Amino acid sequence: MQSSKLIFRLFVLVLFFMVSCVASPELKLAKQAMQDGDLKTAHQYYVNILNKSPSNKEAKDALDQIRPQITAQVRQKAAANLQTSKMLTAPLLRTNLRMLQQASKYDPDGSLLGNDIRKYQNTLSQIDTDNNNRAQKVKELTAAQQFVDAQKTLNVIKQTDPDFPGLSQLNSQFATSYGIFLEKAIVNNYDLGKVEDARIVMKQWQSLGFSKADQDRLHAIVKKQEINVLTKQSRQLIKKKQYYIAFMKLNKSPFKADMQEMINKIRNDGPRFYLEQARKRYASGDSSRAYLEAVKGKELNPDFPGMFEMHRDQRDKILSKVQQYIAIPAFDSPKDNPDIGTQFSDALISYLFRILPYGINIVERGKIDILLQEHKREFSQVADILNVDFIVTGNVSLLKIDRQDNKSQSTVRAPIGEKFIVNPEYEAFLQAGTGQNSTVKPPVKTIKIKEYGNFTINQGSSTIKGFAGIAIRIFDTSKGRITYAQEFNANYQATDDYKDALEIAGIEGDPLTLPTNTEIREKLRKQIVKQVADIVQQQFEKREKSYLKSARYHLSRREKDIAIKKLARGFLYCVKAKIDFKDSDFTEIREKIIELTETDYL
16 A cells, blocks of 8 residues: 555655656747737747646736636737728628727636627627618618718718628619619710710719610610710701800710711811901901900811911910000119119019019110100009009118127147257266266267147137018009018028138137138028019919909800900910919800800891
8 A cells, every 4th residue: 555655655766856847948939929928829838838837826826817817919900900990890890899899818717809809799799780770771761762872971981881682683673773873864964965964974984883784775876865865966057157066065975976877967068167257357346256256266276277277366466465464663772772672673573574474574774764754654654555454563761780709829739840959868877977987878969849839719709690571562453453572582591611721739729610701691692582573463263264254254244255355365365374274263254155156146
C-alpha cells in the first residue's frame, strides 16, 4: 500500500516537472509577445499554458490584462466605422457585429463585448423592421401610381440595406408598373406635340434599367412618333417663315439623320429669307435686327452667298456699342513729390489693361489731362466729349520711406604681423654665468613672435519702412455723380542685420541687404494699384447679365425694339468675350432673341 502511494507521488512529481518544462518556454514566448505589443499572440500562449496548467496564476493575471485591451481595440474600431460613415446601414452594422463576435473569444463571460453586440443586433433588427414597413409602403404607393414617393421610399431601402430580402423583386415590380406609366406619358406627350417633355420622360424611363429588348422596343415607338411630330411642326413653322425655330427643333432630335431632307430644305430656304430680312432691316436703319437676322442665316448656312458680308457689316456697326471706356487722368501729387501722382495713374492703367475683360477700354491719358485743364475738372463735360462711362481720379496724399539704424561697435584683437625680441632663454643663459669655454650650446639671441593690434568692428541692424496713401474717386457718367470714394493705404517693412568682416581675425562679414527706395516705392505702388483695380472692376457688373437685365426692363415697358438692341449687343458681347455657351445668361439671351425675332417680318 505504501509503495503504491510512493509511486503515485513520484508520478505527480514527474508530471509536474514535465508541465513546468513545457510551460516555461511558452511563458517566455508569451512575455516576449506582450513586450512586442502582439497581444493576440500573447493571449494564445497564455491560454495554452492554462490548458496545461489551470492553476498558473501568472497566466491568469496576464489574460486579465490582455482581454480588456484587445476588446477595447475592437470596440474602438467598430465605433470609428460608424463615425466615418455618412449613414447608418445594415451592411455596416453586420460588419461591426461580425467583428465583435469574432472577438468574443477574448471575452469568455461576455462582460466586455456583450452590451455592444446586443446594441448592434437591436439596431440591425430595427432597420429590418423599418425596411419591411417601407417595402409594404412601396407596394401601396406603386398600386396608387404615386411613383415619385414610391421611388423615394424604395431608395431609402436600397441605401440602408442593399441586401434586404425581396429587394430585387420589389424593385422589379416597381419598375414594371412605373415603366408602363411612363410609356403612356411619352406617347401622350408626343400626341400633344410636346417633344421636349417626351424626351424628359424618356430619360426617366431609361433610368429604370430595362433590358435591351425593352429599350429597343420603346426606341422604335419613340422614333416613329418624334419624326412624325417634328415633321408636322416643321412644316407649320416653315409656312410662318420661322426657319430657325424649325431648324433648332430638328437639330436637337436624336433622329435628325432620318429628317435630313427637311433640314436641307431649311438650310437652303432659310438663309435666303433671313438675308432678305437683314437687308430690309438695314435699309430701315435697324442694324440690331439686321445683325440678328444675319446671325440666324449664317448659322443655318455660313456659305450662303452674301451672308458673310451682311453679318460682318452689321456686326461691326453694333461692335462699337459693346465697348465701354474708362478715363484715368493723372493723379494729384504732394508738393514735395510732383511726379508720384502720374506714376500711380500710369501703373493703374497698365495693370487694368492686362486684367479688364473684353469690351472695357482705357482712354489715352494725355487727352484726358488736357480736357480736364480746359474745363476746370468738370467731369460731366469731359465725359461727354470723350464718351466715357467712368472717370477714375485720385490724390496721392502720402509716400514716405523711413529708416531706423541700431548700430554698435566691438573691439577685436587680431595679429598684424611678426617682430623680433630678445630670447628670454638667452638672457637666462647669460645670467647663469656660463663661460665661453662651456660645452653647453647657448640659445639663439632673438626669436620671432606675432604682433597684435586692436580693431573696431561695426555691427547692428537696419529697418526700412514705407508708407503710401491715396484717395480714389469714381465718377459714373451715366448717373452724373461720384459713386465711389475711398482712401487706400499700403505699407512695407524690411529688417536686416549686418556686421563688418575682419579677415585677419577670421570673422566673416554680413552685408546689409535691404531693398532700395525705388524698390520700396514700387512695392507700395503695386499694393495700392491692386486694391484700386479690384474696385474699378466691380463697377462693371457681369456684362452679359447687365444686357439681359436691361432687355427685361424694356420688355416690361413693352419697348420691344429697344430690348432687341440690348439683346443684340449682349449676344455679340458673349461671342467676342467667349462666354461659355452653357452660361445661363447667354442661354436666356439666345432664347429671347429667337422669341422676339421670329415674328414681325418686313
